Amino acid sequence: MNKIFSILNFALQSLALHKLRSSLTVLGIVFGVASVITMLAVGEGASKAAQDSIRKLGSTNIIVTSINKQEEDEQEQRVRSYGVTYEDISRIKTAVSNYTNISRQRIYEGEIQYYSNETETTVIACDSDIFKVNSISLKKGRKLCDLDLRNKNNVCVIDGSLSNELFPYQDPLKQKISFRGSYYQVVGVTKTADMSQNFSDFTVYIPFTTALSNHGEIIFNQVNGAYSFEKVDAHKLIIKLPDTAAVYSAYQKVQRIMKHGHPVQDYEIQVPIKLLEQAAETKRMFSILLGSIAGISLLVGGIGIMNIMLATVSERTKEIGLRRALGAKRKDIIIQFISEAIVLSLIGGLVGVFLGILVPILITTFTGIETQLSMFSIALAFLISGLTGVIFGSYPAIKSASLSPIEALRDV
Amino acid sequence: MIELQQLEKTYQIGSQTVRALRGVEMIVEAREYVAIMGASGSGKSTLLNMLGCLDLPTSGNYLIDKKDTSSLDDDELSELRGKKIGFVFQSYNLLPQFSVLENIKLPLFYQNGVDAEASHQRAIKLAHLVGLGERLEHKPFELSGGQQQRVAIARALINDPLIILADEPTGNLDSHTEQEILDLFETLNKQGKTIIVVTHEDIVGDRAKRVVTMKDGNILRDTKHETS
Numbered sequence: 014m015n016k017i018f019s020i021l022n023f024a025l026q027s028l029a030l031h032k033l034r035s036s037l038t039v040l041g042i043v044f045g046v047a048s049v050i051t052m053l054a055v056g057e058g059a060s061k062a063a064q065d066s067i068r069k070l071g072s073t074n075i076i077v078t079s080i081n082k083q084e085e086d087e088q089e090q091r092v093r094s095y096g097v098t099y100e101d102i103s104r105i106k107t108a109v110s111n112y113t114n115i116s117r118q119r120i121y122e123g124e125i126q127y128y129s130n131e132t133e134t135t136v137i138a139c140d141s142d143i144f145k146v147n148s149i150s151l152k153k154g155r156k157l158c159d160l161d162l163r164n165k166n167n168v169c170v171i172d173g174s175l176s177n178e179l180f181p182y183q184d185p186l187k188q189k190i191s192f193r194g195s196y197y198q199v200v201g202v203t204k205t206a207d208m209s210q211n212f213s214d215f216t217v218y219i220p221f222t223t224a225l226s227n228h229g230e231i232i233f234n235q236v237n238g239a240y241s242f243e244k245v246d247a248h249k250l251i252i253k254l255p256d257t258a259a260v261y262s263a264y265q266k267v268q269r270i271m272k273h274g275h276p277v278q279d280y281e282i283q284v285p286i287k288l289l290e291q292a293a294e295t296k297r298m299f300s301i302l303l304g305s306i307a308g309i310s311l312l313v314g315g316i317g318i319m320n321i322m323l324a325t326v327s328e329r330t331k332e333i334g335l336r337r338a339l340g341a342k343r344k345d346i347i348i349q350f351i352s353e354a355i356v357l358s359l360i361g362g363l364v365g366v367f368l369g370i371l372v373p374i375l376i377t378t379f380t381g382i383e384t385q386l387s388m389f390s391i392a393l394a395f396l397i398s399g400l401t402g403v404i405f406g407s408y409p410a411i412k413s414a415s416l417s418p419i420e421a422l423r424d425v
Numbered sequence: 426m427i428e429l430q431q432l433e434k435t436y437q438i439g440s441q442t443v444r445a446l447r448g449v450e451m452i453v454e455a456r457e458y459v460a461i462m463g464a465s466g467s468g469k470s471t472l473l474n475m476l477g478c479l480d481l482p483t484s485g486n487y488l489i490d491k492k493d494t495s496s497l498d499d500d501e502l503s504e505l506r507g508k509k510i511g512f513v514f515q516s517y518n519l520l521p522q523f524s525v526l527e528n529i530k531l532p533l534f535y536q537n538g539v540d541a542e543a544s545h546q547r548a549i550k551l552a553h554l555v556g557l558g559e560r561l562e563h564k565p566f567e568l569s570g571g572q573q574q575r576v577a578i579a580r581a582l583i584n585d586p587l588i589i590l591a592d593e594p595t596g597n598l599d600s601h602t603e604q605e606i607l608d609l610f611e612t613l614n615k616q617g618k619t620i621i622v623v624t625h626e627d628i629v630g631d632r633a634k635r636v637v638t639m640k641d642g643n644i645l646r647d648t649k650h651e652t653s
Contacts, residue, residue, distance in 0.1 A: 026522040332520060335518045338479060340504065341507075422514075
């Protein structure tokens with residue numbers, strides 16, 4: 014133990030003799046290690062963000078979305094009819110009997126009013142299960158329930174940001190807001206807007222059945238002056254399954270049913286779990302790419318160390334000769350030079366780890382890009398820097414020890 | 426204690442063969458103070474390298490303590506150098522990054538089973554012996570040439586070696602300092618150290634008890650003075 018300590022002490026003293034040279038040598042390793050950690054942190058952060066937004070869709074969900082595939086000239090028709098039909102839904106319910114929750118959605122774009130206050134919102138007519146399939150939680154009040162649907166109650170749940178907009182100084186519960194001539198009583202407020210709605214500003218949830226009876230089968234949308242009439246039974250159908258295994262068999266059934274009733278594919282089936290798998294694959298590619306860039310910079314750093322160690326060895330041939338004369342064996346000389354290389358690269362590693370922790374934090378503060386530091390990448394980078402020292406220090410060390418004592422001493 | 430038997434050394438320089446040592450025979454007993462003299466090219470430095478096990482003879486035998494060195498491998502030779510031989514060089518060869526004390530202790534680093542505390546005390550004692558007791562923490566560049574050579578002598582003594590081999594130890598020093606160093610050698614010899622000095626200066630040879638003069642790779646004269 015004492016011996017190891019004095020070897021390290023010797024190495025430090027030798028390196029301290031050439032402070033500028035040593036620190037320049039270390040820079041390669043510093044940047045190598047810092048870039049390994051930073052790149053992995055950025056990669057990890059990006060994939061975490063992607064995975065989080067996919068998870069928000071629900072990893073055991075299947076989402077069927079209606080798409081308007083009609084050509085421009087066909088849009089001359091007053092009413093466009095497309096997408097998921099009631100018939101599809103009842104078939105799916107029969108075929109995929111093991112679902113835990115299911116929710117239809119009809120989506121209206123328009124203005125809601127509270128006294129003189131008008132705001133553009135997305136109104137979603139849905140089943141009560143929507144809160145379960147989309148994992149929406151409430152800040153206040155209650156969710157929509159089956160009774161609301163059965164009785165076609167004029168009630169709504171609004172999201173937190175809309176609540177702040179309309180009712181900045183009063184309790185939103187029991188207030189009535191109007192949408193296309195019908196009044197809805199606010200019964201609940203959700204926590205912040207949820208991601209599945211594409212970050213749309215304001216959202217109001219109303220019972221599916223109430224929407225049908227108040228606004229009819231034909232959906233009239235007026236957005237930015239353009240208007241349209243649609244006959245769409247459900248813009249979206251979300252099916253939640255008990256586990257991921259069930260998702261795959263259900264997905265095939267849903268696919269078959271949808272294909273059957275739709276000669277034109279005016280729908281899209283999304284399976285978040287599949288997206289997750291793709292995200293994992295993308296992440297793997299990303300990690301390999303970033304890892305190899307970082308690896309190259311470490312390699313360059315290592316070559317820098319080898320270069321400087323070789324120069325050091327030829328400069329210190331006389332010292333090697335002296336040490337041999339004083340009783341140093343070949344292996345003592347090898348140990349000395351390798352330990353100097355290791356000390357160099359570990360110092361570089363240490364500074365690099367520090368930078369590697371700092372830079373992702375700076376990136377996150379200044380750009381808002383999410384980064385995720387992992388202990389694994391820190392440990393890996395540190396280990397690699399140590400190994401770099403061993404590998405690139407070995408050749409100069411062995412070269413130095415192969416000199417015969419008299420040759421080394423004679424060197425001027 | 427030291428015995429050279431028909432020691433030969435030939436170098437190959439290009440196509441030319443140089444016979445640096447041509448069958449040297451010599452015996453050095455314990456407590457002797459020998460000066461090896463001769464013109465450059467006489468083979469005196471080669472002989473010193475052989476004595477210090479820094480170089481291997483082409484043929485012939487070199488016995489230390491009745492042990493033949495030709496049977497030893499590289500590691501064993503290193504150990505022999507570390508334990509039985511103390512070197513003093515013309516250019517001092519101190520390590521610039523180390524203090525006086527650390528330089529003196531350097532050979533102990535390559536010995537096994539060294540008692541750290543005892544060796545520390547011993548190093549301090551040796552520094553006092555060579556007159557550098559007040560400069561233990563100084564770095565070599567802060568010392569004069571004579572002081573640096575004293576550090577080197579203390580370093581040569583740290584392992585309590587059988588022989589001290591000095592290669593032109595005063596070659597870089599002025600005559601006043603030279604006398605001080607030679608005084609130190611004399612004191613050490615009186616205390617029982619065996620000393621072999623290689624030199625071309627008569628003033629150094631005159632202080633030794635025995636002078637071996639080399640010429641053309643062989644011993645020309647071997648005289649003992651009964652001075653001092």
